[in-house]
Amino acid sequence: MAKICVVGSVNMDIVTYVNDIPVRGQTVNGKKLVETAGGKGANQAVAVAKQNKDVALIGCIGDDYHGDMLLQSLREYKVDTSKLKQLQDTASGKTSIVVEDSGENFIIYLEGANKKLDKGYVRNTIQAEKNCEVLLVQLESPYDVVLEAMKTAHEQGIKVILDPAPSNHVTDELLQYAHLVLPNEQETREITGITITDEASALTAATIFKQKGIEQGVLKVGATGSYVFDKQDMTFIDAIQVKAIDTVGAGDCFAGAFASAYVDGLSLVEAAKHANIVAALKVTKAGAQDGIPTQQEVKDFCTERNLPCYVTK
Ligand code: RIB
Numbered sequence: 001m002a003k004i005c006v007v008g009s010v011n012m013d014i015v016t017y018v019n020d021i022p023v024r025g026q027t028v029n030g031k032k033l034v035e036t037a038g039g040k041g042a043n044q045a046v047a048v049a050k051q052n053k054d055v056a057l058i059g060c061i062g063d064d065y066h067g068d069m070l071l072q073s074l075r076e077y078k079v080d081t082s083k084l085k086q087l088q089d090t091a092s093g094k095t096s097i098v099v100e101d102s103g104e105n106f107i108i109y110l111e112g113a114n115k116k117l118d119k120g121y122v123r124n125t126i127q128a129e130k131n132c133e134v135l136l137v138q139l140e141s142p143y144d145v146v147l148e149a150m151k152t153a154h155e156q157g158i159k160v161i162l163d164p165a166p167s168n169h170v171t172d173e174l175l176q177y178a179h180l181v182l183p184n185e186q187e188t189r190e191i192t193g194i195t196i197t198d199e200a201s202a203l204t205a206a207t208i209f210k211q212k213g214i215e216q217g218v219l220k221v222g223a224t225g226s227y228v229f230d231k232q233d234m235t236f237i238d239a240i241q242v243k244a245i246d247t248v249g250a251g252d253c254f255a256g257a258f259a260s261a262y263v264d265g266l267s268l269v270e271a272a273k274h275a276n277i278v279a280a281l282k283v284t285k286a287g288a289q290d291g292i293p294t295q296q297e298v299k300d301f302c303t304e305r306n307l308p309c310y311v312t313k
Contacts, residue, residue, distance in 0.1 A: 003131035004048050004259050005158075007058045007122055007149040008041015009114040009140035010074070010084070011093035012066040013248065013288055021100045035066075037073040038288035039093055039114070040138040040165060043249040045079045046289040047256020047278070048136075051298075051311070053263065055256075056080040056132070058125050058149075059141070060113040062092035067113070073289065083125050087113050093140075103244030103283055109140065117141050119148035126152045134263045136255060138163040139170065150177035161262070163255040167191055172212055180262075181209060181217040182255050188219050202227040203234055218272045220254065228272045235269050240280035240305070249288030254279040256292075264312040274310035277302065 016030040037046075041059050048055040057079050061067040067086055074081050093112040099105045122145050126132065135153040137146050137160065146169075153160045154177045162178035164170045167187035175181070175191075189195050192208040202219055206229035209217055219227040225239040257278035261271035278293060281301050285291035293301070295311055302309035 003129070004053060004055045004134045004136060004263055005058060005126060005129055005132040006041050006045040006048070006055060006136045007141060007146065008044060008136075008138050009039040009093055010042040010057070010059050010061050010070050011039035011095050011109070011114070012036075012070060013038035013095045013097050015097040015099055015248070017099050019101050021098055021104065021106060035069075036287045036290060037070055038095060038249060039070075040140045040163070040252050042070065042074060042079075043252035043288045043292070044136050044138065044163070044256040044259070045074070046077045047253045047292050048260050049078045050292050050294045051257055051260035051278070052295050053260045054080070054131070056083050056129060058083045058117075058122055060085045060087055060090075060117045062086070062090035062113040063088050064091050066092040066094065077289065083129070085117075085121070087116055090116060097248055099246050099248060103247045105246070105248050107248070111140075114141055117145050119145045122149045123152045126156065126158070132156075132158050134159045134161060134259050136161050136163070136259050138165050138252070138255070140166070143169045143174070147174055147177070150174065153177070159262075161255065161259055163251065164191060165251055175209075175212045175214060178214050179216065181214050182220065182251075182258060183217070184220045184251055185222055196221050196227070199227070199234065199236065202229075206234060216268055218258065218268075218275075220251070226272060226276060228269050230268045237269070237272055237276055240277060240307070242280050242284050244283040246286045246291055247283050249291065250279045250283050252288065253282040253292050261310055261312065266310060266312065270310050273308070277307060277310075
């Protein structure tokens with residue numbers, strides 16, 4: 001079976017649900033607080049696994065009780081955790097998240113064990129993973145580690161998909177090792193200086209990505225939809241209308257679902273349409289990983305909405 005490798009963060013998300021996100025200095029009542037598995041890398045790996053694809057996660061967790069819970073959860077979702085290091089005397093990555101009724105959120109991230117992922121380990125692990133066809137990376141892990149992962153994959157002939165989140169660490173050096181990018185609106189703006197408002201501005205942003213060496217990608221524009229660029233072509237994909245209750249991890253879910261379809265040989269547009277459906281369904285459910293739909297749930301949703309279904313196996 002084709003294999004997707006994810007290098008990235010694993011966090012325990014401590015999430016408070018509120019009516020409205022408070023403004024600075026304001027105190028508001030919360031509705032509930034939950035501890036739930038998250039982390040951009042782990043979320044992406046779970047999204048791949050829930051699409052029934054073989055996936056290995058390369059990262060670090062701590063030896064605290066959160067680390068044990070995160071490991072157990074990843075195993076239950078059938079992510080290969082044999083490359084996940086559990087470090088002694090180390091706290092796992094954690095986040096403090098607030099989600100309001102509209103589904104929007106803010107996140108505060110404490111790196112913990114994620115900070116200790118080292119580039120030698122990542123290089124050796126990718127080199128040893130002979131089945132890896134696609135490497136999926138984001139930017140909650142140390143910059144030099146992500147760069148090393150991308151360089152190693154490049155040398156091994158592995159396709160690199162970069163989800164540039166959070167985008168404050170993106171450099172041209174990093175971008176030169178990506179085959180494909182999946183930025184959201186804000187990430188596109190930070191990397192290219194372009195605010196996408198229409199097809200013309202999306203084309204300009206895509207041109208800038210191409211100048212930086214990336215010929216293919218999906219520019220996500222939230223509730224509007226997304227623009228797929230592939231060399232000279234640009235295709236707009238409409239967003240799917242749903243009632244959002246929790247957007248945490250929607251981008252990670254998109255990336256994992258996209259990679260799952262891509263590794264199966266679907267076209268870029270088909271892979272993006274598939275990811276669009278999976279991520280739309282995710283925001284209707286709570287939890288960065290718990291909310292990611294299974295392949296069967298995706299099929300059922302396609303039937304219910306009369307949408308073309310791109311699920312392959
Ligand atoms: O992208 C969502 C994720 O970002 C959350 O699960 C949280 O852990 C933060 O890393």
